[in-house]
Amino acid sequence: MDRHLSKQLAQVEAALNSLSEAIENDSESPQSLGNGLRIEDLGYTAFSQFRSSLLQLLRTPLHHPHRPALPSGSSSEAETPTIRDLHTRVQGRPYSIPVRLHLAHTYLVEGYPDLAVGEAYKALLLVDEAGDESGEYHELATAALRSDIFGIGGEYEKKQMGDEEDEDEITEQAIKLYSLASYTLLLTSVLILPCPQTALSQSLIASNSHPSCAPLASIVKNLRTLTNIHNPTSSNSTLIVNTASQDPNTERAMVRRELYPWNTHEAERFSDDALEFLNQKLREVAGGLVEVRVTELPVLGTGGTPTQKITKQLGLFATRDLAPGTLLLDEPSLLTASSRLHDTFCDACGISISITSTTEPTPCPSCDDTLFCSPTCLELAQNSYHPSLCNCALDAVARDAPPAQAADALYTLLVLRVLAMAETQGVHPLDLGEVRFLWGDYTNLGDSESHNGGEDESRAEKLCHANGSGGKSHITSTTAAPAKTLPWTFASANLTPLHALEKMDVNIFDDGGRYAPWVLNTLFAKFRGVASARQGSDGRPEVGAVHPLWCLANHSCDPNVRWKWEGRMRFWVRGAGERVVWKGGREGNSEAGLKKGEEVLSHYCDVELDVDERREWAAGALGGMCMCERCIWEKARQGDGAVGK
């Protein structure tokens, strides 16, 4: 890194450190904020723990790509609540700012800065509510704040202030301290990710709320230089963003893609019950011609050679001999999303209304803007997700994104669809039938071990312990830096979902943890592994969908089925003449039809491309370089100079 940038980063770190010092110290300190209060007296009894962690965090360069998870700063393990304990506390006291801050800083020291951002941001929203008499949650937030300061567990009354002190004034000071503590956590977390543009935009907001806070002013100044943003004339002028810098709304970081140790909603995908559930669904849409089975797949590396490791996953298999042309899967899905604002796709199944002539386009009777391809789709939507979105004015959210962001926008829209399904059906988002069995491509599962966790509390407990203590578990316990393979932005993980939930009239604080940041991350992890998209004539992905049964099929560059998605996802058995001709002269697989017990192999990329292009295209969906028989053969021939013959 350039020396100038390093210097700027060091100054940001120093300013963050002095901000946290100022928050913690009392009025005698030179860094004092001048309010005479200590944050530890205000219910945030763990702030000093965060402070010592912050110092450790800042000691590792913020830009370090393999920043390790840090030990907690607590002196006694026994006193440190686990993330699970803190989830319970947040659910029990959803409007308490210090409880959320404690969760945020625990996430941060455990190596989840993305989750810390989510909770610190909610703490800030609560600060706003407490300070704004017209806020929807003002009374609840104020009551929680007063209870944190003066009530049971509130240490304030034991301190030096007498009874005659004005409670209102103390509450006001507490709001200020909590605001600064929330910003400290938020800014530290986004810088660790690292998302400097997001840090700058949030520090500007912070500095506007706290104009006399010198450390914040220093953070803004240094982040401005760091991000190469110039504010040429006055504070009112539009920021001129250097072409090399990014928009905070789209600034991406990579975060851990995990089966979180506290996630009790993940299905035991290889259990008899799960296989029976999925096979029952397959009988409904595939007439029993295919079934799901546990299978072994190679773990794909980034080089052109196999890793020798095997992973246990699911796959689809023919239950009998199937002749060419047999329709073996015909699956509808309501888990769809359109990225276009003005084109007309059925809101439910995603079919282009202009190509379907069989049925009557049907608007929602209450919100005319929402169009379905048929009364059937309208009815399905009403039972599944639409009531939560009807008249919510969410149409424009994440739509018509620029080409570079169109794919990411589709994932966000799929997550929003799930939130509406969860609300309409009163089900936890991760328990929805459409979501529960999806492959999440988590990086903390052992490669060759089955992903066979149970559903109950005891399993979650076991995972928590195994993860921390090195006990035997399928969750990898490793001292290496955790892999970060999940794209994350502040907007997609926080701003957009929270905005949508508020429009849906969901209480974003007291939600029983259903829409917590880790739940949203888990949804993104699943959708990035299994969603499909259709491109428009301009090459932009315009409709996305998750078909939970179709996506159980594994990939081959010599697929034995062809598929088409027009409202429903369909698979047909390829005939001999439809099998791909391998480049380099080999005829490929000329077997017609599928034999009983043979695996159904789909394709995730254009199989007409050359081997290198195919591998590049499919790498994201496969987690590495395709090692199918055709790829290996064509690559070897390429080395011989024989491809193209």
Ligand SMILES: C[S@@+](CC[C@H](N)C(=O)[O-])C[C@H]1O[C@@H](n2cnc3c(N)ncnc32)[C@H](O)[C@@H]1O
């Ligand atoms: C859409 S899912 C397919 C179903 C998945 N096997 C399951 O258990 O649900 C895609 C994932 O399957 C695995 N996969 C599919 N085809 C593969 C192949 N040919 N080689 C190795 N892994 C494959 C990769 O891990 C990929 O991320």
